[in-house]
Structures are given as structure tokens and as C-alpha cells.
Amino acid sequence: MLKLLSSAVLSLLISLGLMPSPPSEEMQALAVTTATVATHNTLHGSATLKPLADVIGWQEVDTDEGHSKLGALEYYDHFRPGEGRLDARNSIAISWRKNKYEKTGDGSRLTHGGEAGVTPSRFVNWVVLKNKDTGAKLAFINTHYISGAWNGEHPERQERWRTHNAVVREVVAELLSRGLPVVLVGDFNRPLAQDIPGMNHLNTAGVSGVPIDQIYVTRGIGTGPAERLEKYGSDHFAYTAAVQF
Numbered sequence: 001m002l003k004l005l006s007s008a009v010l011s012l013l014i015s016l017g018l019m020p021s022p023p024s025e026e027m028q029a030l031a032v033t034t035a036t037v038a039t040h041n042t043l044h045g046s047a048t049l050k051p052l053a054d055v056i057g058w059q060e061v062d063t064d065e066g067h068s069k070l071g072a073l074e075y076y077d078h079f080r081p082g083e084g085r086l087d088a089r090n091s092i093a094i095s096w097r098k099n100k101y102e103k104t105g106d107g108s109r110l111t112h113g114g115e116a117g118v119t120p121s122r123f124v125n126w127v128v129l130k131n132k133d134t135g136a137k138l139a140f141i142n143t144h145y146i147s148g149a150w151n152g153e154h155p156e157r158q159e160r161w162r163t164h165n166a167v168v169r170e171v172v173a174e175l176l177s178r179g180l181p182v183v184l185v186g187d188f189n190r191p192l193a194q195d196i197p198g199m200n201h202l203n204t205a206g207v208s209g210v211p212i213d214q215i216y217v218t219r220g221i222g223t224g225p226a227e228r229l230e231k232y233g234s235d236h237f238a239y240t241a242a243v244q245f
Helices: 007-015 024-030 064-071 088-092 155-177
Strands: 034-041 055-059 076-079 094-097 101-112 122-131 137-144 182-187 199-201 213-218 239-244
Touching: 034 137, 034 182, 034 213, 055 088, 055 137, 055 182, 076 101, 088 122, 088 137, 094 101, 094 122, 094 137, 101 137, 101 155, 122 155, 137 155, 155 182, 213 239
Parallel strands: 034 055, 137 182
Antiparallel strands: 034 239, 055 094, 076 094, 101 122, 122 137, 182 213, 199 213
16 A cells, blocks of 8 residues: 555655554655756867766767866766776766765667777667665666768768667667666767657757757656756757656
């Protein structure tokens, strides 16, 4: 029965003496966890890396300068799965507030290989984070698609873009199948919201159309809108949103 009641209703009934207090573990299960999430393309690390949210997906952290700035970001842990500092996998690093979350899982998948003068190898990175207070888990995915595929200049790149998108959908589906709430962020390099089963694209407050930097959330954990922040020295705006799970 307790699972059918919201935490607010349950607290009211307890305060009125109409229901006994449940065991602490049940109260923990009923607690709602709120997290802020963000995405920012750092222009090859030349932007100022700001503590934008509880969990942040970065793109273009592909220089020593960028990784030094990331390492200097106080109070955060980071997921950079590549063996070398400048491994292409590390360019889409993920950061989270270490006082709030601990990483319980992670992964990285190649979407397509690189080509000199065209694109580096592209990846999808993800982590599973556990809230230290409530025990609730959140899967967070970060990615960066090939550029120029949809601007009319390089239609030959569209096949790579679609291959990348297929891998993103597979990663989302696998994490959803575990019963995890999922957040997907990244630079999609296409001003069009994608149809990703089980996910909602968050519109951005005060912004017409769809920017190429996008945030998606599992249906039911966040209705948005997302918020556009500053560029902080990049050629992209940063974006943030709140989710509850």
C-alpha cells in the first residue's frame, strides 16, 4: 500500500496520526531524488568549464588544456574511459558532484571510426550514478555526432550520422531495459528533435526551434523546459535541466 502513496501524502497521513511511520528503508524508497543535468561543447577545451549541474556531459574535451580544466573542477569526479589523456573517448567526458553521487556502472561504445580531415572516431559514453542520500540510480549518456551532415555541405556524412544515432538508440534501450531512469545529452549536430523510444526531448525556454545541443529524459522524470545558459568562452551555449526520479 505504501508504494501507492506519494511521499507528500504519506507524510501528511503520518503527521495526522492516521498511519504509522513506515520502516526507514521504505521511506528511503519513497523519497524523490532531484538532480540537475547539463551539456556543454567546450570548443576544444578553450571554454571556461563551469559547475553547471549535478551531472554534466562535456563535448570537445580533446586538448591538454581542456583536460587540465576538467581536472581542476572542484568537487567533481569524472568518467574518461580512454587509456590516454587525448584518447577520442575522453573528449565526451562526464562529470558528477562526488558529494552527491557515486558511480556504480559505466560504458563506452564506438559509433564509427575516424577519417583524417573529416572526423575523429565518435563514441557514446555513459555512467550509472547512485545518489548517496536516497540510493536512487540514474543512467546518464553523453555523445557528440559528426558535424556537417545536415548543413547542405557534406551529405556524404549522413550515413555516419545515422549509424551513430542507431548506436545511441541501442544504448538507451539497454539502459531502459534495466529499469533505470535515463538522461541523454550531447551535441547532435542536427537542429531536429530525435524520436528515441522511451525518451522525451526537452524544449528550451525562450528558444524557438531545436538547438543542436540537446537534452532527452526518460518519459515521466522531467517535463522541462531546459534552460539555455551562457557560452562561457565556447561557440556553443551550455544547457541545463532538472529531473526527478
